[in-house]
Amino acid sequence: MIDFxxxxxxxxxxxxxxxxxxxxxxxSLDQVRDFLEVAKGYVDIVKLGWGTAVVTPxxxxxxxxxxxxxxxxxxxxTLFEVCLRQxxxxxxxxxxxxxxxxxxxxxxxxxxxxxREKIGILRRLSKEFRVLSEVGxxxxxxxxxxxxWVESIKRELxxxxxxVVTEGRESGTVGIYQPGGEVKEGLLEEIARAxxxxxxxxxxxxxxxxxxxxxxxxxxxxLGNIPPEEVVSVETLRLGVRGDTLLTFH
Numbered sequence: 100m101i102d103f104x105x106x107x108x109x110x111x112x113x114x115x116x117x118x119x120x121x122x123x124x125x126x127s128l129d130q131v132r133d134f135l136e137v138a139k140g141y142v143d144i145v146k147l148g149w150g151t152a153v154v155t156p157x158x159x160x161x162x163x164x165x166x167x168x169x170x171x172x173x174x175x176x177t178l179f180e181v182c183l184r185q186x187x188x189x190x191x192x193x194x195x196x197x198x199x200x201x202x203x204x205x206x207x208x209x210x211x212x213x214x215r216e217k218i219g220i221l222r223r224l225s226k227e228f229r230v231l232s233e234v235g236x237x238x239x240x241x242x243x244x245x246x247x248w249v250e251s252i253k254r255e256l257x258x259x260x261x262x263v264v265t266e267g268r269e270s271g272t273v274g275i276y277q278p279g280g281e282v283k284e285g286l287l288e289e290i291a292r293a294x295x296x297x298x299x300x301x302x303x304x305x306x307x308x309x310x311x312x313x314x315x316x317x318x319x320x321x322l323g324n325i326p327p328e329e330v331v332s333v334e335t336l337r338l339g340v341r342g343d344t345l346l347t348f349h
Contacts, residue, residue, distance in 0.1 A: 106338045107348050110196030112143060112169065116297040118262075118319065119334070120144040121267055121327045122304070125151050127336035131164050138330040139168045144231075146324075148269065149177035176206025177231050184210050188220070195228070203228040208237040208266055208274075214251075218258045225259025231300065232258075235266025235274035247290040253293050262321065265290070267302030269323050269324055275301065282311050296320060309333055310343045318348070 104276070110117040115347050121142050126134065134142075145165050152158055152174050165172045166246030170191040182191035201337055203224055207217060217232075232255040234248060253264045275283055290299070296316050302324040303309045314322045318337040325333055339348030 104340075105349075106340070109337065110319050111322070112140070114319075116145050116321060117337070118143040118144060118300060118321040118323075119325055119330055120300060120321070120323035121330055122146055122324045123218065123327060124148045124269070125155070126161075126327065128157060128161060128164060131161060134327045135168045135170070138327070139170060141334040142170055142325075142327075142330050145170055145327075146204070147172065147174055149175040150181060151175070152178060159198055162200065166199065171202050172200055173202035173204050173231060174200075176204045176208060179206055180208075180210040181206055183212070192224070192227070201228055202231065203213050204206070204231040204233060204264070205260075206233040208233055208235065213260050214254075216252060221255055221258035221260055222273050225261070229261040230259060231262055231264050232260035233264040234310055237266065237268055237273055239273045239278055245286050246250075248286065248290055249293045252299070256294070258297055262300045263294075263297060263301060264300045264323055265337070267304065267324060271303065271305040271308055271324075275307065280305055280308065282286075282308060287315070291316070306332070306336075306343070309336055313337060313344055313348050 101249055119142050123145050153160060162172045179191065205220055205224065205301050221230060234251045234255065235243065246291055267276055271280050272278050275286060277283060300321040300323045301312050303312055303322045304324045305324060309322055312322060313336050322333060336344045339345050
């Protein structure tokens, strides 16, 4: 209806950049329906957070509901790590196939994985799925030098990752963030100098973080771990129709 404004040009679905990746922490089927009614045009991926899939009733029905509305689904990286730790990777991969999912996340944020093992898994899975490969630790005490972030990201892209996810958790207080939620600007600047931002998915669950990335990289930056109830809000930030980014674009 409001089609007379000049707005930043947004990519269209299915997107390779400008992705909004939402974190479903346990929505019911009715909540999913309500969410999709207002946001399915703006959300590109839904992650069923950490291991919520294990305790989600009517799991296949929920995944089918998302995917029938053009929204791909993946399981959280924590579930991948549990399966790997129990030597159940083959069963996990079979489950993802059986549920009709074409996205899979590979994470070692909690359970340390040998670098060669992770690269081998990425090479294997990238032949069957679009792979979201996460770098960075969920432990706030772990400090990774910027050059090591860059090396890991490049290796994982070379191994077949579709996008590399920069760790931030649902809290936005680890990985690429300070414990108070502030962006580690020097780290992000070094990463951005070495890697094309369209190959990265920045976990940004907090509005101030979303604003920073949109101001820094533009309307079509890839943002992850967005609370579902904030997907529409993030789209307004991308278009400059919220005060935080109005002067960035208009």
